[in-house]
Amino acid sequence: MTAARVKICGITRLDQAQHAVAAGADAIGLVFYPPSPRAVTIDNARAIARACGPFVTSVGLFVNAEPAQIEQVLARVPLQLLQFHGDEPAEFCEQFGRPYLKAIRMRPELDVVDAISRYPSASGILLDAYTPGVPGGTGETFDWARVPAAPSVPVVLAGGLTPANVAEAIIRTGCYGVDVSGGVEAAAGDKDPAKVENFIVNAQQAHAKGE
Numbered sequence: 255m256t257a258a259r260v261k262i263c264g265i266t267r268l269d270q271a272q273h274a275v276a277a278g279a280d281a282i283g284l285v286f287y288p289p290s291p292r293a294v295t296i297d298n299a300r301a302i303a304r305a306c307g308p309f310v311t312s313v314g315l316f317v318n319a320e321p322a323q324i325e326q327v328l329a330r331v332p333l334q335l336l337q338f339h340g341d342e343p344a345e346f347c348e349q350f351g352r353p354y355l356k357a358i359r360m361r362p363e364l365d366v367v368d369a370i371s372r373y374p375s376a377s378g379i380l381l382d383a384y385t386p387g388v389p390g391g392t393g394e395t396f397d398w399a400r401v402p403a404a405p406s407v408p409v410v411l412a413g414g415l416t417p418a419n420v421a422e423a424i425i426r427t428g429c430y431g432v433d434v435s436g437g438v439e440a441a442a443g444d445k446d447p448a449k450v451e452n453f454i455v456n457a458q459q460a461h462a463k464g465e
């Protein structure tokens with residue numbers, strides 16, 4: 255069994271990206287959603303993605319963006335993966351010819367298996383908390399019992415994860431990976447190095463206990 259992969263999302267600073275990678279992050283998330291306090295410019299994102307190196311996945315996150323905006327980013331920033339965090343259907347996500355993660359927000363009435371089946375071309379599905387009017391980075395958890403036991407694609411668990419609860423989340427869901435933003439921050443967009451380190455260590459140890 256492979257350890258759960260860790261994505262640190264909402265990185266805005268080069269030094270914090272380098273620290274996350276040195277601490278063992280498998281992926282870093284760059285938010286291209288201007289209303290977010292974690293939004294990055296193309297120039298900043300390019301510098302961060304280049305500094306992370308080829309063996310760390312740089313993920314570009316978009317929320318109902320125009321295709322032209324996404325193409326503009328792709329032309330400058332070496333992203334290995336796209337993350338669609340809005341209401342984008344599969345046909346939209348596929349048009350860029352890049353591997354992608356589709357975020358699904360866990361509305362109370364949502365049929366999760368059905369929602370996942372709508373994205374057969376996705377490299378993975380990110381399950382996040384649902385808060386009306388807020389597309390992501392809410393710091394809220396959802397009921398982990400709703401994570402499918404045998405999903406058809408790798409599932410990345412997100413929403414309100416912290417160094418304190420990530421181990422339990424991995425053991426309870428058996429997820430492929432975990433994604434965190436607010437739970438490792440000192441303030442929105444400002445990652446706390448100690449929290450990042452603790453999050454990664456605890457995620458790795460959870461795998462050891464779950465084997």
Ligand SMILES: O=C(O)c1ccccc1NCC(=O)[C@H](O)[C@H](O)COP(=O)(O)O
Nearest residue numbers: 263290389390391393413414434435436
């Ligand atoms: O982080 C944001 O500001 C954000 C804004 C709009 C859409 C998505 C956003 N983040 C997406 C992520 O992948 C977060 O890591 C995920 O929602 C979990 O956030 P948190 O609960 O703060 O760990």
